[in-house]
Amino acid sequence: MKIETDNIYDHLKPVTFNDFDIIYNFLKNHSSEYCDFNICNIFTWGLHFKLEYTIYFDRLIIFNPSNSYLLAPMGKKLSVEELFQLNNCFKKTHADLEILAVPEDYINNNPNLNEYFNIKNYENWGDYIYTTENLVKLTGKKLAKKKNLISQFMRLYTDFTVKSINANDNVEIMEFCYYWQKTHEVAADYLDIELESIKTILTHWDLFPCDGLKLYINGKICAFSIYSPQTADMATVHFEKFDPSIKGAGQVINHETAKILIKDFKYINREDDMGSPGIRQAKRSYQPVRMLPYYILKSK
Numbered sequence: 282m283k284i285e286t287d288n289i290y291d292h293l294k295p296v297t298f299n300d301f302d303i304i305y306n307f308l309k310n311h312s313s314e315y316c317d318f319n320i321c322n323i324f325t326w327g328l329h330f331k332l333e334y335t336i337y338f339d340r341l342i343i344f345n346p347s348n349s350y351l352l353a354p355m356g357k358k359l360s361v362e363e364l365f366q367l368n369n370c371f372k373k374t375h376a377d378l379e380i381l382a383v384p385e386d387y388i389n390n391n392p393n394l395n396e397y398f399n400i401k402n403y404e405n406w407g408d409y410i411y412t413t414e415n416l417v418k419l420t421g422k423k424l425a426k427k428k429n430l431i432s433q434f435m436r437l438y439t440d441f442t443v444k445s446i447n448a449n450d451n452v453e454i455m456e457f458c459y460y461w462q463k464t465h466e467v468a469a470d471y472l473d474i475e476l477e478s479i480k481t482i483l484t485h486w487d488l489f490p491c492d493g494l495k496l497y498i499n500g501k502i503c504a505f506s507i508y509s510p511q512t513a514d515m516a517t518v519h520f521e522k523f524d525p526s527i528k529g530a531g532q533v534i535n536h537e538t539a540k541i542l543i544k545d546f547k548y549i550n551r552e553d554d555m556g557s558p559g560i561r562q563a564k565r566s567y568q569p570v571r572m573l574p575y576y577i578l579k580s581k
Contacts, residue, residue: 289370292335293344296327301488304334307341311355312512314573315382316408316552318355319517321489321509325478342367349375353383365397368580381406383576398578405556408573409564410515411549416539416567423568427532434529438498443537446493446505448486454495455480457502461522471555479520482507494541496523496534503527504534508542508549515548535567 294300305320316322323332323343333344340356351371359367364380371378380398388394419428435441446454458476465472482489489509496504504523511517518538523530542549553575554561 292337293333294335296323296332296334307336314512314515316517316550317352317382319509319511321482321491321519325481328481329474329477349377350379350381352381361391361394361397380578383578385574388576398580401577403575403577406553406575408553409551409569410571410573411551411567412570413539413543413546413549416549417543430529430532431536434533440499442497444495446495451483453502454483454505458522464525494537496530504530506534506538508538511550514546515550516542516546517550
């Protein structure tokens, strides 16, 4: 591999919907548990951050020029020396370059990696992995409160209904999102980007490999979830919102989503907590079976 003598920037292209099929087909053949490599995230969050990509030497390379990072190349494994060459190509114009979402097996199988890179496990971006069965059955003392809240909800709202999201639900769901946004004290910039990402998925619903659920009380939406396949046995829940004034709505949409996903998936990835104490507490309360380590490399 002679990346050091090539101008890789000549190969980079902005991530746009014109190239959706190219990237999606590559990901189908080279899946990863990291939600960063989910086609939905690449074309929602990624469009906002103006990601660039190329398929170079049969490897998918995704670059964020604004934040100076590469996602770990997907496809045929790179040697440490080759990864260092790739790193140096980008460092010519991005001195603070980091390589994100490096798989744990790559770290473990390349003991000489620390000769070239500083290695950091960034906990705030580690994905939460659950067994779908556990989210459906909610067995054990630690999940008993979730089960009780679902029971209370069902007793109180006997007319609740659950419906699948379709391509015509854009306006209804976005109106609920704007309501939800007003009820949460989270960094405004982040919420704006998140809502922009939800709108992108809804606008292109028939293109994305997504499904979703809406929860209604008295014909009014009070929660929804959007999810998609991650690997052959894992799905990722990208978005889940609920009316905080309705006790149990969050637990019910979580449970109903798991009941759908258990038909096809053994595991559910509920993405990271972004370092938010509230989100961290909520995700840990569902007893993840493991955390997906998030390794970042920065050359020495």
